[in-house]
Amino acid sequence: MNSQHEAARSARASAGTPISPRITLAVAGRVLTQLRRDRRTLAMLLVLPCLLISLLWWMFDATQGSVFDRVGPALLAMLPFIIMFLVTSVTTLRERSSGTLERLLAMPMGKLDFLVGYALAFGAVAAAQSVLAVGISVGLLDLDVAGPVWLLTLVAVADAVLGTALGLFVSAFAQTEFQAVQFMPLLVIPQILLCGLFVPREQLPDVLGGVSDVLPLSYAVDAMQRLTRTSRTGEVWQDVAVVAGFALGGLALGAATLRRRTA
Amino acid sequence: MMKNAVEVHDLVVVRGGREVLRNLDITIGGGVTGLLGPSGCGKSTLMRALVGVQKLAGGGVRVLGEEAGSAGLRARIGYVTQASSVYDDLTVAENLLFFARVLGVDRSAVDRVVEAVDLASHRDQVVGRMSGGQRSRASLAVALLGTPGLLVLDEPTVGLDPVLRRDLWALFHRIADAGASVFVSSHVMDEAERCDRLLLMREGRIIADGSPDEIRRKTGSDDIESAFLAIVSEDAA
Ligand SMILES: Nc1ncnc2c1ncn2[C@@H]1O[C@H](COP(=O)(O)OP(=O)(O)OP(=O)(O)O)[C@@H](O)[C@H]1O
Numbered sequence: 037m038n039s040q041h042e043a044a045r046s047a048r049a050s051a052g053t054p055i056s057p058r059i060t061l062a063v064a065g066r067v068l069t070q071l072r073r074d075r076r077t078l079a080m081l082l083v084l085p086c087l088l089i090s091l092l093w094w095m096f097d098a099t100q101g102s103v104f105d106r107v108g109p110a111l112l113a114m115l116p117f118i119i120m121f122l123v124t125s126v127t128t129l130r131e132r133s134s135g136t137l138e139r140l141l142a143m144p145m146g147k148l149d150f151l152v153g154y155a156l157a158f159g160a161v162a163a164a165q166s167v168l169a170v171g172i173s174v175g176l177l178d179l180d181v182a183g184p185v186w187l188l189t190l191v192a193v194a195d196a197v198l199g200t201a202l203g204l205f206v207s208a209f210a211q212t213e214f215q216a217v218q219f220m221p222l223l224v225i226p227q228i229l230l231c232g233l234f235v236p237r238e239q240l241p242d243v244l245g246g247v248s249d250v251l252p253l254s255y256a257v258d259a260m261q262r263l264t265r266t267s268r269t270g271e272v273w274q275d276v277a278v279v280a281g282f283a284l285g286g287l288a289l290g291a292a293t294l295r296r297r298t299a
Numbered sequence: 300m301m302k303n304a305v306e307v308h309d310l311v312v313v314r315g316g317r318e319v320l321r322n323l324d325i326t327i328g329g330g331v332t333g334l335l336g337p338s339g340c341g342k343s344t345l346m347r348a349l350v351g352v353q354k355l356a357g358g359g360v361r362v363l364g365e366e367a368g369s370a371g372l373r374a375r376i377g378y379v380t381q382a383s384s385v386y387d388d389l390t391v392a393e394n395l396l397f398f399a400r401v402l403g404v405d406r407s408a409v410d411r412v413v414e415a416v417d418l419a420s421h422r423d424q425v426v427g428r429m430s431g432g433q434r435s436r437a438s439l440a441v442a443l444l445g446t447p448g449l450l451v452l453d454e455p456t457v458g459l460d461p462v463l464r465r466d467l468w469a470l471f472h473r474i475a476d477a478g479a480s481v482f483v484s485s486h487v488m489d490e491a492e493r494c495d496r497l498l499l500m501r502e503g504r505i506i507a508d509g510s511p512d513e514i515r516r517k518t519g520s521d522d523i524e525s526a527f528l529a530i531v532s533e534d535a536a
């Protein structure tokens with residue numbers, strides 16, 4: 037009986053704080069263990085970006101000029117965003133449909149514990165992914181980077197967390213994994229089109245330029261391209277801050293749409 | 300000691316545009332209380348309301364002296380959803396360790412509950428590669444991790460063999476004897492006999508409430524199954 041009262045008291049004490057490090061880390065650790073089990077997904081997460089960036093390099097190998105130096109950084113910014121968006125939206129949806137989310141929400145788990153736990157886990161995967169992709173681009177494929185290479189990786193991680201946050205958010209609006217995947221053309225492809233890869237952002241029609249200015253991927257791509265051109269990092273940090281701000285906003289939206297009580 | 304673990308007052312729940320629970324008034328005290336009723340009558344919905352994950356359309360639910368779903372309650376309730384809610388790609392032990400960390404209970408609890416559901420020899424097996432009954436036992440084990448004052452178990456013994464069912468019901472009674480309230484839903488009529496108190500539910504209302512003996516006596520039946528049928532046809536009439 038005594039331990040019961042203690043548990044009750046500690047639960048009440050922790051109820052005031054929206055986030056508990058213990059639970060958040062438990063979620064992150066569990067997600068990483070699940071990924072470790074799923075060899076195929078892990079291989080896709082780590083190897084696929086390297087293969088794609090190599091493919092891109094190969095495509096432009098015979099062309100004149102340094103197209104790869106322009107397009108490569110954009111791809112480095114896009115890949116973690118797209119991949120983490122997909123992985124997260126499908127994983128959280130699986131968590132909803134399997135009943136584990138309902139069970140967790142009936143436990144002393146804050147919404148932020150859940151969301152930040154996922155963001156931490158996929159942020160860590162993104163860091164590994166980016167170190168590999170950036171390493172191959174710079175080391176093997178001779179991508180010219182004027183700024184610090186580690187900052188390139190940081191941009192990629194911020195970008196991945198952004199993808200995770202958006203993925204968490206849209207999973208609230210999808211009933212099935214099939215629907216969740218459909219959000220990609222809606223939320224991701226317009227960002228790819230308008231991020232400055234196809235048409236430099238300043239040459240876009242005014243309206244589209246305005247839209248491009250409020251899309252987070254534009255800032256991630258800007259940051260990557262700046263890093264390859266100059267060694268000045270001031271503006272890069274501004275871009276990183278914008279991407280991080282969007283990621284935080286996405287997590288907040290995710291928390292707002294994650295309902296403990298459902299119909 | 301608390302008078303009632305659960306007090307449901309005038310509870311209304313609407314799901315999919317239909318009134319699934321209709322002005323329900325229930326109290327649940329100590330011991331093992333069984334919830335029986337035909338498929339779709341609202342058993343799972345009522346359980347979801349008790350653990351605070353069901354949207355309510357009216358009325359209120361108080362659990363262990365607090366509003367159902369309040370933050371302070373969440374560590375004091377053990378809940379098993381009807382579908383086994385464990386991670387398929389983790390082992391039994393990894394699942395339990397994760398939930399133990401969420402609940403903030405010592406990892407020694409993992410060994411205790413693995414024994415309790417008779418999964419010690421499978422503790423390092425991945426849940427997705429276990430049989431249905433083994434999975435639902437893994438799911439049940441999660442609810443036993445803490446020292447909950449209320450256990451809400453939604454059909455925890457579906458698909459299990461008679462020996463294991465008997466052992467689990469003995470476990471439920473031991474938990475109840477230690478002071479917790481146990482609320483179990485079931486489809487299996489012989490399990491009804493094992494409850495201290497039975498609630499029979501039909502179309503979102505309670506149509507009978509009492510000990511198995513009382514319910515049999517009231518209908519003059521020899522077994523719960525015919526008592527149940529008698530009560531349902533009387534109610535439908
Ligand atoms: N997610 C949902 N959305 C809309 N309606 C639902 C949902 N889940 C259940 N219902 C409806 O609510 C009613 C009660 O469902 P509930 O799951 O509580 O039944 P139950 O008594 O647990 O049945 P069973 O014994 O088959 O598990 C059913 O008529 C069902 O159609």
Ligand SMILES: [Mg+2]
Binds near residue numbers: 453
């Ligand atoms: Mg049910």
